[in-house]
Amino acid sequence: DTAVSQTPKYLVTQMGNDKSIKCEQNLGHDTMYWYKQDSKKFLKIMFSYNNKELIINETVPNRFSPKSPDKAHLNLHINSLELGDSAVYFCASSLPGLALSGANVLTFGAGSRLTVL
Amino acid sequence: QKEVEQDPGPLSVPEGAIVSLNCTYSNSAFQYFMWYRQYSRKGPELLMYTYSSGNKEDGRFTAQVDKSSKYISLFIRDSQPSDSATYLCAPKTSGYALNFGKGTSLLVTP
Numbered sequence: 418d419t420a421v422s423q424t425p426k427y428l429v430t431q432m433g434n435d436k437s438i439k440c441e442q443n444l445g446h447d448t449m450y451w452y453k454q455d456s457k458k459f460l461k462i463m464f465s466y467n468n469k470e471l472i473i474n475e476t477v478p479n480r481f482s483p484k485s486p487d488k489a490h491l492n493l494h495i496n497s498l499e500l501g502d503s504a505v506y507f508c509a510s511s512l513p514g515l516a517l518s519g520a521n522v523l524t525f526g527a528g529s530r531l532t533v534l
Numbered sequence: 535q536k537e538v539e540q541d542p543g544p545l546s547v548p549e550g551a552i553v554s555l556n557c558t559y560s561n562s563a564f565q566y567f568m569w570y571r572q573y574s575r576k577g578p579e580l581l582m583y584t585y586s587s588g589n590k591e592d593g594r595f596t597a598q599v600d601k602s603s604k605y606i607s608l609f610i611r612d613s614q615p616s617d618s619a620t621y622l623c624a625p626k627t628s629g630y631a632l633n634f635g636k637g638t639s640l641l642v643t644p
Contacts, residue, residue, distance in 0.1 A: 421577075458542070459636045459637075459638070460578070460622060460634040462631050462632065473630070519574075521566070521568070521626055522568075522580050522583075523580070524579075525577030525578050526577050527575075527576055530574070
């Protein structure tokens, strides 16, 4: 039973299209994240939600819009896809108490590999 | 200067070798120092973490932090082919965000 599951795992699309990636966690965590890992393996935070409230919103083009319908789900919608959006997008979750006051143990999904042609 | 610097490697060692992986950082406010391991085509997973300066040992793995020089190390003893992965250091202040290094790719050859 996968703790953090992302769909789809692979996504190949044309420039200019709009696409979504879905994430669900069954760990009972309150905090969820989207990270982007580029071709050089650099893992960079994009967004974070705590119990459906946006708490981290890094400098990301506004073509990227996260949405959290409930604390177990965090989706990522990308409009007008560009070549530079090609990357692996990771969803993660954690317990907020530890995140704030201690070591932040993130549980990651397996990633969604987006290729923009 | 990036907040977290890590040599991307790749680092190739024979099975049984002692491996040393390192990071430097610039933010003096970092208090928690975490190491994540990422196998190919998988998400990162927490390996271990330390608080403030000092050492922490877990089996074949030892994490070491020197806050005075802003230097983080992960040592792997008796390395195994199954240790082949990318290792990401992730220091943290209070708050939600983790600041990952670029990761060091390690290959342990039989």
